[in-house]
Amino acid sequence: MTELLATRGLETGYGTMQVLWGVDIDVGESETVVLLGSNGAGKTTLMKCLLGLLPQRGGEIRFRGESIGRLPTRARVQRGLAFMSELGVFPDLTVDENIDLGALFTPRARARTRAAELYDLFPVLKEKRRQAAGGLSGGQRKMLGIAKALAGDPKLLVMDEPSAGLSPLFVATVIRSLAACRAGGLSLLIAEQNVKFLELGDRVFTLEGGRIRFGGTPAEIQADDGLRRAYFGLGQDDPGQPDRGQAHDVRT
Known part of the structure; x- marks a missing residue:
């Protein structure tokens, strides 16, 4: 798969507070990647850094083979990056x-x-x-x-918690809308707490304390007992694999 976006050792923060520590993620052409994490994990900070709304302190951001970490937001948008904030x-x-x-x-x-x-x-x-x-x-x-x-007409749409403030019915509607967009070849990077968005994902990363803790497929995250317990609320004694329809919002 052709690489579209990649970060290597990405670090950033606010003032004297560092939030991201050596973050490595990547998104391929026509791929959907879900970034799972709870409140305070650093998801929004990562999204802002990708778009140049927050300066990186270390590492690299590559988009379509070009290092873009020093480019202003306008130039990143013109190259095909789009950002949908929680308000949007x-x-x-x-x-x-x-x-x-x-x-x-x-x-x-x-x-x-x-x-x-x-x-x-x-x-x-x-x-x-x-x-x-x-x-x-x-x-x-x-x-x-x-x-x-x-x-x-972006190449990659970066989204910060599209489920925020929505009922389960509207979450399903948003997921269907994004699936239709993805069918046209659009790449998606979706930062979320709601595991329902794994229905869209080709791959998933988990972000905890500003660090990537897991990277793999939705099937792999469901097969890992510790990750299932953390993100799906299921323990070791639960029979079988969780049905995606049972997945719930991990906000507490």
């Missing part, structure tokens, strides 16, 4: 305006075509395109956040 949208802007903003660095003709494609993918947004994003339901705001991030 500007609530005072309309649906149309949010999607237009997501296509800021895209030629106007392509931006119009892309907007039409996204409204086909998310028809509920087309119905509300003149409405302020703040007036949408939680699930609709997440869809808009995805559409906004996709408006610039």
